[in-house]
Amino acid sequence: MKLGRIVGTVVSTRKDEKIESLKLYVVRDLSLSxxxxxxxxxxxxxxxxxxxxxxxxxxxxxxxxxxMTDGRPVDAVVMAxxxxxxxxxxxxxxxxxxxxxxxxxxxx
Amino acid sequence: MKLGRIVGTVVSTRKDEKIESLKLYVVRDLSLSxxxxxxxxxxxxxxxxxxxxxxxxxxxxxxxxxxMTDGRPVDAVVMAxxxxxxxxxxxxxxxxxxxxxxxxxxxx
Amino acid sequence: MKLGRIVGTVVSTRKDEKIESLKLYVVRDLSLSxxxxxxxxxxxxxxxxxxxxxxxxxxxxxxxxxxMTDGRPVDAVVMAxxxxxxxxxxxxxxxxxxxxxxxxxxxx
Amino acid sequence: MKLGRIVGTVVSTRKDEKIESLKLYVVRDLSLSxxxxxxxxxxxxxxxxxxxxxxxxxxxxxxxxxxMTDGRPVDAVVMAxxxxxxxxxxxxxxxxxxxxxxxxxxxx
Amino acid sequence: MKLGRIVGTVVSTRKDEKIESLKLYVVRDLSLSxxxxxxxxxxxxxxxxxxxxxxxxxxxxxxxxxxMTDGRPVDAVVMAxxxxxxxxxxxxxxxxxxxxxxxxxxxx
Numbered sequence: 001m002k003l004g005r006i007v008g009t010v011v012s013t014r015k016d017e018k019i020e021s022l023k024l025y026v027v028r029d030l031s032l033s034x035x036x037x038x039x040x041x042x043x044x045x046x047x048x049x050x051x052x053x054x055x056x057x058x059x060x061x062x063x064x065x066x067x068m069t070d071g072r073p074v075d076a077v078v079m080a081x082x083x084x085x086x087x088x089x090x091x092x093x094x095x096x097x098x099x100x101x102x103x104x105x106x107x108x
Numbered sequence: 109m110k111l112g113r114i115v116g117t118v119v120s121t122r123k124d125e126k127i128e129s130l131k132l133y134v135v136r137d138l139s140l141s142x143x144x145x146x147x148x149x150x151x152x153x154x155x156x157x158x159x160x161x162x163x164x165x166x167x168x169x170x171x172x173x174x175x176m177t178d179g180r181p182v183d184a185v186v187m188a189x190x191x192x193x194x195x196x197x198x199x200x201x202x203x204x205x206x207x208x209x210x211x212x213x214x215x216x
Numbered sequence: 217m218k219l220g221r222i223v224g225t226v227v228s229t230r231k232d233e234k235i236e237s238l239k240l241y242v243v244r245d246l247s248l249s250x251x252x253x254x255x256x257x258x259x260x261x262x263x264x265x266x267x268x269x270x271x272x273x274x275x276x277x278x279x280x281x282x283x284m285t286d287g288r289p290v291d292a293v294v295m296a297x298x299x300x301x302x303x304x305x306x307x308x309x310x311x312x313x314x315x316x317x318x319x320x321x322x323x324x
Numbered sequence: 325m326k327l328g329r330i331v332g333t334v335v336s337t338r339k340d341e342k343i344e345s346l347k348l349y350v351v352r353d354l355s356l357s358x359x360x361x362x363x364x365x366x367x368x369x370x371x372x373x374x375x376x377x378x379x380x381x382x383x384x385x386x387x388x389x390x391x392m393t394d395g396r397p398v399d400a401v402v403m404a405x406x407x408x409x410x411x412x413x414x415x416x417x418x419x420x421x422x423x424x425x426x427x428x429x430x431x432x
Numbered sequence: 433m434k435l436g437r438i439v440g441t442v443v444s445t446r447k448d449e450k451i452e453s454l455k456l457y458v459v460r461d462l463s464l465s466x467x468x469x470x471x472x473x474x475x476x477x478x479x480x481x482x483x484x485x486x487x488x489x490x491x492x493x494x495x496x497x498x499x500m501t502d503g504r505p506v507d508a509v510v511m512a513x514x515x516x517x518x519x520x521x522x523x524x525x526x527x528x529x530x531x532x533x534x535x536x537x538x539x540x
Contacts, residue, residue, distance in 0.1 A: 001366040002366065032350070032352070046340055049338075062398055065397035079340040079397045081336055081337075083337055086333060087332035088331055
């Protein structure tokens with residue numbers, strides 16, 4: 001899985017019928033120090049996540065293993081909202097105190 | 109899914125029989141600020157998209173989950189036309205006012 | 217799918233029994249201006265393509281969706297020979313006038 | 325498979341029901357000289373590995389081939405703990421004498 | 433498929449039961465001029481290949497299409513030993529005269 005922050009949404013009226021009603025988020029990849037990278041994906045939400053949240057998303061065929069995405073042309077799915085992450089013994093992310101990326105207020 | 113702009117077409121007379129009649133588009137990857145990147149794929153259209161449009165495409169086995177691509181040797185499919193996209197609270201793309209990439213008129 | 221030029225061949229006598237008799241091509245990735253990039257794959261031919269030709273190849277599980285590659289340990293297949301490609305309204309490739317990469321005669 | 329070191333953990337209370345109870349590790353990619361690279365994944369543990377250990381992880385659909393991950397939206401799984409690795413005839417890694425990355429004590 | 437040279441081995445006693453008894457090689461990616469790149473994978477051998485040999489390996493779900501890897505959490509498999517490779521009409525690799533990478537004797 002990859003670590004990302006939900007930074008936006010995509011609106012589409014003309015799309016494959018199998019993805020009707022699915023929520024499409026812009027998810028920007030995060031570094032281990034929780035800074036946004038240039039790379040991003042558009043992912044379907046399967047856990048009721050919201051703008052500004054730090055999440056995990058699965059890519060490839062794994063993205064079709066949720067009840068919401070089974071059998072659909074979806075290659076990325078948000079499947080977990082991150083509460084805490086620690087690296088080398090340090091708490092690098094804590095949802096409770098998250099204010100969004102440095103210099104940018106959280107969107108939610 | 110990835111964000112791209114349809115910038116061209118590929119014509120092929122000799123191809124695997126399973127992709128006969130499928131439309132092949134050149135789709136260039138877009139950054140979050142909707143500028144074209146160097147990377148691109150050739151993708152099958154499943155939603156009646158057209159030249160110049162900003163779209164989402166799915167890669168890998170997800171690309172075979174549309175009625176049009178099921179069971180075919182296709183690893184990328186355009187499965188949504190983007191109307192609007194917003195990032196960090198700003199509208200970064202609006203189909204209604206899209207004139208193509210800066211310095212380049214929309215092809216359609 | 218990705219755009220590539222067939223630039224070479226691989227000969228292997230000791231290989232998985234399921235790929236016996238399959239033709240193995242060296243396919244170099246092409247940019248939108250049809251210049252060869254450093255990256256390349258070794259792909260199975262499913263359309264009778266030949267050295268020097270510009271082709272499309274599929275990667276991943278899509279590569280097993282041709283009659284020739286079904287159920288085999290193959291992750292890249294040439295599935296179309298490109299006749300023409302146009303980008304931003306310009307004809308960037310025309311098989312009829314293709315002489316191979318600049319400075320290098322076509323191999324065929 | 326890729327070579328990585330388990331450097332952290334992810335805690336998530338809101339996640340897809342199919343990944344409840346799975347342990348989520350932050351795994352940082354390693355070079356051939358066993359130094360940590362910038363890239364990382366979040367992977368499910370299937371072998372009882374622990375913080376600081378050098379492991380192999382599988383990506384893509386392979387990540388669902390363990391009893392622990394079958395049918396779940398998981399695209400990376402730790403499936404082996406590395407005891408020794410040698411490259412060009414030299415022992416580049418030995419678990420028995422591993423003290424973690426240079427300048428950083430092992431976390432375990 | 434990708435072109436690589438087998439440069440090392442991985443020893444693991446604690447691993448997923450489905451990969452018990454499989455041989456794990458360190459395979460370094462090769463350029464078209466048969467020089468080793470920084471990138472590498474750990475791959476299962478399915479053709480009796482040995483240290484120092486130039487091989488092809490398949491990634492992703494293709495890696496499970498050999499009798500040896502079917503249904504296992506394996507995302508890379510060596511499925512051919514390369515005898516010869518030619519690019520742009522030149523013989524860039526010949527197993528018969530291969531002495532390993534420049535400046536490094538073949539390991540076998």
